[in-house]
Amino acid sequence: MIKNVDDLSQFLIWLDKYNNQYLFSFVSLVSSLYKIKQLCYDDIFIKKASKLLFISDEELLCGEISFLVNTPDSKRLIYQWHNAKNYYPKREKHINFWVPIIVDKTKNNGTLEMAKKSHLNDYPFLEFQGPTDKSKKGNLTQNLIPDYYVKDFDIEKLECKVGSVAAILPKTVHSGSLNQSLECSYVLVFKIWANHKDWTLSSNLSQKYFEGDIGSGPDITII
Amino acid sequence: MAKINHIDVINKNGYVLIGNLLEKRLINDVLNNILPFANIFQKKQSQEIVYHLK
DSSP, X not given: OOOSHHXXXXXXXXXXXXXXXXXXXXXXXXXTOHHHHHHHTSHHHHHXXXXXXXXXXXXXXXXXXXXXXXXXXXXXXXXXXXXXXXXXXXXXXXXXXXXXXXXXXXXXXXXXXXXXXXXXXXXXXXXXXXXXXXXXXXXXXXXXXXXXXXXXSOEEEOOBOBTBEEEEOTTOOEEOOOBOSSSOEEEEEEEEEEOTTOSXXXXXXXXXXXXXXXXXXXXXXXX | OOOOOHHHHHHHHSEEEETTOSOHHHHHXXXXXXXXXXXXXXXXXXXXXXXXXX
């Protein structure tokens, strides 16, 4: 019986070891819980994104929500240095919200590392799929920006209490980190975006170039 | 304490931490939704173990 936060953490640590595909299912299902959606689609995020992007509420779009669990001492699902721009190449204006829930994010429980002022550049990246378990089953797509491009930035490990959030620009380089505590930590991640500057009318947020974009013709205008 | 201008910070650093944005009620609602769901998931999953043992 899972009665509290400690029970939840112990169950997920066990589940990760027992069958990490089940853990993947769990986090995907939790992303669809109505209170999760209610939180992420609350007016407060729309209003904040509206202010940061200088675009009115009515013109903004809400992306899918990801619930991410960082289990102790597990490197399996940690994203290396990357930015949103390389995965969403046709999107110019969005805020990526990173929202710790259940427990505070601290410097040692698998928080986000940010490369300060890295949003001012574009970056090459290596796209590959890393195995997500020992049997090499499951893949985590990495768009890895090599260390060479990150080494000169000032790096901040975010400390963020539940109730506080980080808002991140598309080009900002960031990475996950190892959870060195004994308990799981958790975040919700989602985007609020505007398509004004996009070279597409596609509804597919991660629409790539050279992949038969049905929303892109010679009549598309940047506004 | 001076109020932080989130627009200035995000434009300067590429990101900004926004303190105390969310109401306690929203945060509690999330946990109170996850725990019962985790119980259902656990029950279903433990049933799966029974199938394996049979």
